[in-house]
Structures are given as structure tokens and as C-alpha cells.
Amino acid sequence: KQEVTQIPAALSVPEGENLVLNCSFTDSAIYNLQWFRQDPGKGLTSLLLIQSSQREQTSGRLNASLDKSSGRSTLYIAASQPGDSATYLCARMDSSYKLIFGSGTRLLVRP
């Protein structure tokens, strides 16, 4: 069974802290790994896409890494801000080109 697990389910940090969100998956045969952000009542916004041949991607204060051998991806957020508060979802694209999502990490950045 193809599963994507995200830990922790919820996280509360003070503003300015650096933080890491974790994503693990059971099948190392992936085509890409994507991190999304979801605000309440909104759709998903793609943050970073890592192709299977890559090890990491960076955008501003965000850095995502991919380790296929261990079945793990991490999303690093530097100098967190209250505006970063949202649910963060990771998803792996499987061999049939479907995105399999984790349940997400709910992040609250306290001012």
C-alpha cells in the first residue's frame, strides 16, 4: 500500500524560529515529490516540486529535500512568520502518475 505520512500533525512555534516538516513514503519508486500549502477555505498552492533525479529545491525561505533511499522528504522554513501559518501537505507522484497526499501538518506561527 502506497502511504505518505507527515509528522508532526500540528506544530506551534514562535515567530522567527526555523522549523522542519517531515514527510515519509513507503515506495521509493517515485517520479516527483511536491510540497503544497493550504490556507483555510482555500485550494492548494504548490510550493516546491522535486523531480526524482533531484535532491533538493529552494524558493526564498523554503528548502525541500528528497532522499529516495530512505523514503523521506523535509521542508525547511527559515525565519518563520505569522503569515506562514497554514496546513502543509506533501504528495508523491507514483508510477501511474497519481499524486498520493499525506494528511498534512498544521502550522501556527505565533507573533
Add this chain to the structure above:
Amino acid sequence: EAGVAQSPRYKIIEKRQSVAFWCNPISGHATLYWYQQILGQGPKLLIQFQNNGVVDDSQLPKDRFSAERLKGVDSTLKIQPAKLEDSAVYLCASSFGLAGEPFYEQYFGPGTRLTVT
């Protein structure tokens, strides 16, 4: 660039009633997806279209759910009859790439929140 449009944004119906959702993808995007997101879970793919053909509908409950993509552009998702467990957010997404081109991102609409009472 306009994003993925969905309507309605909210819908409340009684069980056994019918409901339809509409999606307009980003112009030029070949692939369109419908996802179901139950509260507290990640989205689950229901059906994937490439142009106006179905690529994958293996997780679509075909006894009550149907979807079509006319002329390879807009799409509708219908539920008939609805059950309580269909309460969820229904997300539409589109991608420039074709199935088999995984380096293209999926862009999501705002979703339709369905409540079945």
C-alpha cells in the same frame, strides 16, 4: 494568468439528492483532475482527464459519481444520489503536462465545500 475556477464554492444538500460541480482549468492545460478532500485528510484523486479522455478513474465510486470533460476544457463532477459520507471539499486541478510528464506542477482551484445532511 487566471487560475483554476470552480463553482459553486459551497453547497448544502440532503442525502439522496443530486449535486453537480463545475471546473474551468487554466487555459492551455491538457490534464484535469478531480480530488476529494475529507476533513483532516489529504486530497484523494477521483478522476484524471487528458484532454477529453479519461486517464484514471479507478477511485471514482461509479455507482453514484460521474464526471465529464467536454471539448477538453471545462469539466463537471456529479453525485447522484449523495450520501452523508460524501461531505468533503471537492478540488479541481489542472496541469500543462500530459500523463507521463511528471515534472509539470498541478494547479488547484479553491474547491467546493459540500455538506450532505
